[in-house]
Amino acid sequence: METIISFVGEQFGLEGVLALSIAYAVCIGSLLGFITVYAMFAIWMERKVAAHIQVRYGPMETGAWHGWAQSVADAVKLLFKEDLIPRSANKVMFLAAPAVVFCGVFAGFIAIPFAAGVQIVDLDLGVFFIIGIAAIEVIGVIMAGWASNSKYSLFGAVREAAQVVSYEIPTAVALLVPILVVGSFRLGDFNAFQEEHGWLIFHNVWMPIAALCYFISSLAGCKRAPFDLPEAESELVSGFHTEYSGMRFSFFFLEEYASMFVAALLVSTLFFGGWTLPFLDVTSWPYGLAQGVGMAVLLVKTFFFIFVQMWLRWTLPRMRVDQVMGLGYKYLVPWGFAALVGTAVFEYYGWRFVPGVF
Amino acid sequence: MYDFMFVIFATFALVGGLLMVFHPSIVHSAFALVASLFGVAGLYWTLGADFLGVTQVVLYVSGVTVLLLFAVMLSDKTLGAVSILRCAAMGLVIGPLAMALMVTYRAIDGMVGTEGAALPDPAPTTPAIGDLLLQPEGYLVPFEVASVLLLIVLVGAVTLARPMADRQVSRKTIADRADAEARGDEGASAPQGEGA
Numbered sequence: 257m258e259t260i261i262s263f264v265g266e267q268f269g270l271e272g273v274l275a276l277s278i279a280y281a282v283c284i285g286s287l288l289g290f291i292t293v294y295a296m297f298a299i300w301m302e303r304k305v306a307a308h309i310q311v312r313y314g315p316m317e318t319g320a321w322h323g324w325a326q327s328v329a330d331a332v333k334l335l336f337k338e339d340l341i342p343r344s345a346n347k348v349m350f351l352a353a354p355a356v357v358f359c360g361v362f363a364g365f366i367a368i369p370f371a372a373g374v375q376i377v378d379l380d381l382g383v384f385f386i387i388g389i390a391a392i393e394v395i396g397v398i399m400a401g402w403a404s405n406s407k408y409s410l411f412g413a414v415r416e417a418a419q420v421v422s423y424e425i426p427t428a429v430a431l432l433v434p435i436l437v438v439g440s441f442r443l444g445d446f447n448a449f450q451e452e453h454g455w456l457i458f459h460n461v462w463m464p465i466a467a468l469c470y471f472i473s474s475l476a477g478c479k480r481a482p483f484d485l486p487e488a489e490s491e492l493v494s495g496f497h498t499e500y501s502g503m504r505f506s507f508f509f510l511e512e513y514a515s516m517f518v519a520a521l522l523v524s525t526l527f528f529g530g531w532t533l534p535f536l537d538v539t540s541w542p543y544g545l546a547q548g549v550g551m552a553v554l555l556v557k558t559f560f561f562i563f564v565q566m567w568l569r570w571t572l573p574r575m576r577v578d579q580v581m582g583l584g585y586k587y588l589v590p591w592g593f594a595a596l597v598g599t600a601v602f603e604y605y606g607w608r609f610v611p612g613v614f
Numbered sequence: 615m616y617d618f619m620f621v622i623f624a625t626f627a628l629v630g631g632l633l634m635v636f637h638p639s640i641v642h643s644a645f646a647l648v649a650s651l652f653g654v655a656g657l658y659w660t661l662g663a664d665f666l667g668v669t670q671v672v673l674y675v676s677g678v679t680v681l682l683l684f685a686v687m688l689s690d691k692t693l694g695a696v697s698i699l700r701c702a703a704m705g706l707v708i709g710p711l712a713m714a715l716m717v718t719y720r721a722i723d724g725m726v727g728t729e730g731a732a733l734p735d736p737a738p739t740t741p742a743i744g745d746l747l748l749q750p751e752g753y754l755v756p757f758e759v760a761s762v763l764l765l766i767v768l769v770g771a772v773t774l775a776r777p778m779a780d781r782q783v784s785r786k787t788i789a790d791r792a793d794a795e796a797r798g799d800e801g802a803s804a805p806q807g808e809g810a
Binding site: 280283348349351352355356359360362363366376377380381384385387388389391392394395396398399402414417418420421424441 | 641645648664665668669671672675676677679680681683684703706707709710711713714715718738740
């Protein structure tokens with residue numbers, strides 16, 4: 257953001273509110289573009305992964321190579337579809353809900369670093385802000401479920417609210433573990449720390465536990481299978497977005513894939529080194545090159561975790577409601593706290609793997 | 615710019631609050647409360663309390679009000695009530711975006727010349743809060759007392775939430791009953807029963 261403002265200032269002699277508006281426009285435009293293109297790619301990827309797990313090909317016809325244009329065609333179809341509003345729905349809430357759902361995740365993207373310096377703002381509260389503002393999504397889902405005035409939607413919304421609110425606890429606790437080690441919420445600091453000390457997942461014995469806890473609860477937070485109870489197709493048609501069609505439906509889809517991206521990116525940044533590689537030191541490289549390599553490394557890691565999310569979705573059966581709650585409260589929360597306390601003790605005494613030895 | 619953001623967030627807080635009080639439908643009131651709390655979170659951020667602002671969003675906007683909405687929605691009998699709640703709905707759309715605007719703006723403050731010397735430094739407040747809360751010469755004791763109080767409230771809530779008959783029987787029976795319930799209906803009571 258600073259870079260854009262100073263660039264606009266130097267090149268065109270603009271400053272003040274005008275430069276600021278241009279910088280905002282550029283940032284919002286590029287983020288929206290990135291999310292849309294990424295979501296289309298991820299949906300295609302999801303269909304291919306699903307197909308190959310089920311020993312079939314998936315989309316092969318649209319576009320020349322392995323149906324790459326399938327998502328583009330779908331997006332065009334969704335754009336032209338009629339925007340249906342049920343007669344008994346609460347109109348204002350019904351119309352606003354998809355936007356509310358999307359805004360939360362979108363606002364979180366401003367704090368995401370893609371490479372050293374490639375981010376809209378290096379927020380001091382980075383992780384906390386992303387997690388916090390993304391939670392607005394629940395409100396949107398409840399709005400959608402309630403305003404649709406359909407029993408499937410309402411059930412889906414209630415399930416979603418219960419699930420997401422419950423899983424916010426293990427998410428937060430598991431995230432506190434790397435935060436405790438690094439001593440900062442700022443996402444840039446995590447990368448700097450791991451560049452110097454190696455990946456946090458290998459930092460001490462508790463880290464893999466914390467990473468696993470976070471990954472599982474982020475799956476639940478994204479409503480991905482095996483936690484897709486809010487939109488369980490065989491029971492609830494498609495849960496809280498049963499009544500939606502066209503563009504408004506695609507907003508829910510966009511939100512789901514955007515939050516998958518955020519979750520995968522947080523896993524790779526907080527536990528798996530972010531844009532750093534253990535055997536490659538790019539800090540001394542020229543400005544653009546280091547950023548490009550860093551971004552590529554980070555995106556490869558992120559897409560690996562998105563692939564794991566898809567892999568789990570197409571491998572595991574859906575859990576029952578009480579099993580979901582039991583997993584969250586009986587396993588993830590205690591293990592998360594164990595990792596937190598354990599890390600605190602280990603950090604205090606400077607232990608890493610075996611207490612007292614190293 | 616700060617004035618502008620202040621006006622946006624203050625409008626949220628006030629309009630949301632007024633709607634919450636005066637709107638006939640209770641579900642709409644709850645949504646208006648969300649918008650109002652969001653406005654307050656934004657005001658915190660405008661004043662330089664970034665940690666407090668995000669905490670407000672996490673705890674109140676997405677935690678407490680979700681549970682509130684839950685309760686209100688399931689007890690509401692006038693499900694299809696007519697609404698004029700465009701403002702609160704719009705508020706929820708603009709809220710996160712305005713927050714993002716504010717956050718980025720604070721971070722780049724100084725790049726563009728702004729007036730308003732009375733505003734506090736946009737320095738992060740998290741370390742200061744941590745120091746105050748966890749150092750013995752700070753507020754460590756009140757902080758711990760508050761935690762214990764919250765724990766007591768939690769245990770009390772679980773006790774109250776369980777039906778009177780359940781308090782007599784053994785834990786095993788309760789767990790079994792919770793399982794049976796979860797299989798039968800939505801299972802909202804399962805975590806409470808098991809958490810005890």
